[in-house]
Amino acid sequence: MIYTITLNPAIDYVVKVNSFEKGGINRSQYDYKEAGGKGINVSRVLQQFGQASTALGFVGGFTGKFITDSLTEMKIPYDFVQLQQDTRINMKIKTETDETEVNGLSPTIGEAEYQALLAKLKHLNEGDIVVLAGSLPHSLYKAVYREMVSLLHEQGALAVLDTSGTPLKEAIQASPAFIKPNHHELAELFEEEVREDHDIVRLANRLHQENGINHVLVSMANAGAIYVGDGGIFKLHAPKGKAVHSVGAGDSAVAGFIYKWNDTKDARKAATYAIAAGSATAFSKTLCTQAETDVLLEQVEVIDLSQR
Ligand SMILES: Nc1ncnc2c1ncn2[C@@H]1O[C@H](COP(=O)(O)OP(=O)(O)OP(=O)(O)O)[C@@H](O)[C@H]1O
Numbered sequence: 001m002i003y004t005i006t007l008n009p010a011i012d013y014v015v016k017v018n019s020f021e022k023g024g025i026n027r028s029q030y031d032y033k034e035a036g037g038k039g040i041n042v043s044r045v046l047q048q049f050g051q052a053s054t055a056l057g058f059v060g061g062f063t064g065k066f067i068t069d070s071l072t073e074m075k076i077p078y079d080f081v082q083l084q085q086d087t088r089i090n091m092k093i094k095t096e097t098d099e100t101e102v103n104g105l106s107p108t109i110g111e112a113e114y115q116a117l118l119a120k121l122k123h124l125n126e127g128d129i130v131v132l133a134g135s136l137p138h139s140l141y142k143a144v145y146r147e148m149v150s151l152l153h154e155q156g157a158l159a160v161l162d163t164s165g166t167p168l169k170e171a172i173q174a175s176p177a178f179i180k181p182n183h184h185e186l187a188e189l190f191e192e193e194v195r196e197d198h199d200i201v202r203l204a205n206r207l208h209q210e211n212g213i214n215h216v217l218v219s220m221a222n223a224g225a226i227y228v229g230d231g232g233i234f235k236l237h238a239p240k241g242k243a244v245h246s247v248g249a250g251d252s253a254v255a256g257f258i259y260k261w262n263d264t265k266d267a268r269k270a271a272t273y274a275i276a277a278g279s280a281t282a283f284s285k286t287l288c289t290q291a292e293t294d295v296l297l298e299q300v301e302v303i304d305l306s307q308r
């Protein structure tokens with residue numbers, strides 16, 4: 001069974017304006033609200049691929065109800081811990097040329113609520129895949145992902161991680177099976193500048209060799225991604241197209257990787273599907289469908305870097 005954990009979900013309030021005037025009154029051309037947060041997005045894309053998953057994490061208040069209602073409508077199972085405070089709202093302001101994000105403050109998670117989530121994880125076991133994704137609510141300590149990855153591994157479940165900053169630095173000590181930092185997050189992790197592909201390969205290889213992470217997929221937006229792991233070392237060029245809405249492209253890549261990996265246990269196929277899914281999301285108004293992903297699959301160019 002696949003589970004996603006979103007400790008800090010959000011309603012994504014997407015607003016399209018003609019041009020954004022700082023300090024002025026901006027009126028939207030169109031806007032819409034979606035159940036968001038990285039783990040929830042992974043569940044949504046997996047659902048598009050016909051792959052069931054259960055969404056876990058914390059939700060609260062009227063915003064939390066919006067999220068559970070949306071998931072019910074999408075037929076995505078969930079088992080959240082309920083909070084007193086409201087789930088945050090993240091605003092994504094789009095113009096023709098750029099995207100500005102204002103992500104809301106997280107609600108407070110108490111110790112009892114955190115323990116209630118851990119109790120749910122204790123039921124997971126051998127063969128389960130668990131995706132831990134997104135930022136941490138401010139009230140949780142920075143090592144919670146590390147603690148969760150260790151717990152999951154003790155139970156024989158496979159942990160997938162997509163986060164950044166100190167939570168990532170902590171959690172890689174527990175050797176998650178798959179991580180998907182983007183190149184900025186990789187640079188921040190090692191406190192190094194990442195300019196060339198060989199910088200990425202070297203740092204991703206350290207994560208693979210020294211931290212025992214089986215699969216490291218470093219995404220680079222329109223430049224695609226570099227994969228280093230059990231399946232070798234290769235660069236994946238992203239399909240070309242017009243970026244319409246790139247929020248969730250990274251989550252779609254995570255979902256694409258897990259979906260194909262689960263089916264084939266072939267890292268190259270999984271990474272290729274990941275890039276097609278990420279690009280399909282970037283090219284559409286919301287998260288990708290399977291048909292949109294499949295159309296792009298042949299356009300992902302894979303170049304072997306292991307001999308260089
Ligand atoms: N402009 C784009 N054109 C083509 N593909 C894109 C574009 N932006 C993103 N992608 C695809 O999505 C994948 C993930 O994108 P990115 O590296 O931006 O992830 P991310 O930083 O985690 O994104 P986010 O936080 O917005 O979800 C890329 O590897 C690529 O395949």
Ligand SMILES: O=P(O)(O)OC[C@@]1(O)O[C@H](CO)[C@@H](O)[C@@H]1O
Pocket residue numbers: 008010011012035036037038041090103133134135136247248249250251
């Ligand atoms: O603040 P975080 O947890 O880092 O990211 C949250 C978020 O930006 O990530 C998703 C896109 O990846 C959105 O649905 C959501 O609003």
